[in-house]
Every structure is written in C-alpha cells, then in structure tokens.
Amino acid sequence: MTRLPLFPLPETVVFPGLLIPLFIFEERYKQMTRDLLARDEGERRFVITLAGPEPGKYREVGGYVELLAASENPDGTFNIVCRGGDRCRVGDIGLGExxxxxxxxxxxxxxxxxxxxxxxxxxxxxxxxxREYVAGKADPKALEEALANLPEDPLYQASFLCVNLRVPAAEKQALLEAPSLVDRLELVQSLMRQRPLSSSVSEA
Structure with a gap:
C-alpha cells in the first residue's frame, strides 16, 4: 500500500479546497518538502492531522493535502502553499528507511x-x-462577494464555514469527523449558536 508523509500540526484541521501556507523549519519536515518536490506534479501529496491532545498522539482522522508551491529560503527553511483535499484515516504510523x-x-x-x-x-x-454569526463583525459587501464566489458544491461551502468558524481546533476536528456533509453543515450551525463570534471573521 502507498504510504504518504505525515505532518502533525497543533492547530490545523484540513478541509477540502482550503489553501494552507506553512513555514517549514524543522529538519525532518525540510526533508519531507525536498522529497515531495522530487516527485512529479500531481504526486506531491501528504497528510496533515491534528496533533494531541497528549504529546506524541495524533488524531485518527486527517486530511490529504497537495503541495502547490514551495520557496526555499537562504537558511534552508521553506515557505510552502498547500491545498486541502478529502479526509483520510491516520494509522500505522511509522518511519521509512x-x-x-x-x-x-x-x-x-x-x-x-x-x-x-x-x-x-x-x-x-x-x-x-x-450571515447572522458575523453580523456587525464583517464588512457586509465583502462578505457577500466572498459568498458569491464560492463554488456551487456544498462541500466547499461547508469548508468556507469551517475555516471561518472561531472555535478551538478540537471542535473543528469534530466537523472533519462528521459522518456526512449534511451532518457537518448542521454541526457548523450548532457551533455558531453555541459560540457567538467575538472578533472579526478571518479570510478563507
């Protein structure tokens, strides 16, 4: 079975269509980036999963990501941009030769x-x-422009909502693990009611 690099992060949950900029500074992930860049375009996939809650533990559901662009800095670190894809299982974690x-x-x-x-x-x-969640916290015109430019597929509309929901990462993980897309959208609504927005909405 094909194996993919694993990149655990403490605050990042991947949803389809999400663009993720990352700064790569640890030696092991610099090696991961170089290995991915050595592959053909379209084959530069890896997995991001939420780290924790205990040290050395990872959530059993993560998301595929595709490396879109990478820029190596003079000190050997990288700035990369990835795009989130579908979710996946995370298990049988190991080190390759x-x-x-x-x-x-x-x-x-x-x-x-x-x-x-x-x-x-x-x-x-x-x-x-x-719209009610961000009322008074986001520019109405900019919000409507953002919503109008979303893809028609409700999957990506759900991703937009999940990204802009101001909740702890563990609750975003619950959104990722929802059984169905309808369940995910219903849980988004529930979380918006439970946790009213107290600061301006982030950009998707």
Missing amino acids: GQLYYSVPDQPFPLLRSDPGSETIAAWDAMEAF
Whole structure:
C-alpha cells in the first residue's frame, strides 16, 4: 500500500479546497518538502492531522493535502502553499528507511454524501446562520462577494464555514469527523449558536 508523509500540526484541521501556507523549519519536515518536490506534479501529496491532545498522539482522522508551491529560503527553511483535499484515516504510523519524518498508509475516509437537494438546503441554512454569526463583525459587501464566489458544491461551502468558524481546533476536528456533509453543515450551525463570534471573521 502507498504510504504518504505525515505532518502533525497543533492547530490545523484540513478541509477540502482550503489553501494552507506553512513555514517549514524543522529538519525532518525540510526533508519531507525536498522529497515531495522530487516527485512529479500531481504526486506531491501528504497528510496533515491534528496533533494531541497528549504529546506524541495524533488524531485518527486527517486530511490529504497537495503541495502547490514551495520557496526555499537562504537558511534552508521553506515557505510552502498547500491545498486541502478529502479526509483520510491516520494509522500505522511509522518511519521509512532513511526518513526523518513519519508516514502513514494511504487510507481514504470519504465523507458521506446524500441527495443534492438535502445538501443544498443544509448549505443554504448554514450560510444564513453564518450571515447572522458575523453580523456587525464583517464588512457586509465583502462578505457577500466572498459568498458569491464560492463554488456551487456544498462541500466547499461547508469548508468556507469551517475555516471561518472561531472555535478551538478540537471542535473543528469534530466537523472533519462528521459522518456526512449534511451532518457537518448542521454541526457548523450548532457551533455558531453555541459560540457567538467575538472578533472579526478571518479570510478563507
């Protein structure tokens, strides 16, 4: 079975379509970046999972990411940009021969999709809840422009909401692990009601 590099992070949960800028400074992840760059474009995939809560422990569900661009700095560190993909299982963590970083088997964990009508309604409800969530905290015109430019697929609309939800990483992990897309959208609404926004919304 194909194995993919594993990059645990303490505060990052990956959702489809999410652009993730990262600064790579640890030697093991500099090696990971060089190894990925040595592959053909389209084959530069790795896995990000949420680290913790205990030291050395990782969540069992993470997300695929694709390395889109990398710039090496004079000191050997990298600035990279990745794009989030579908979620995956994280298990059988191990070190490959000559590798400093961990890897995991390529184990997809598809999000359950229901009929398009149900997903569209759930996404519409969640977007309306989001407008209330950010009311008075975000520029209304900029918000509507951002929403208008979202893809039609409710999967990516859900990603936008998950990224801009101001909750602890553990609660974003719960969104990632939701059984279905409708469940994810319903949980987003629930979290918005439980945790009203106290600061301005971030950009997706």
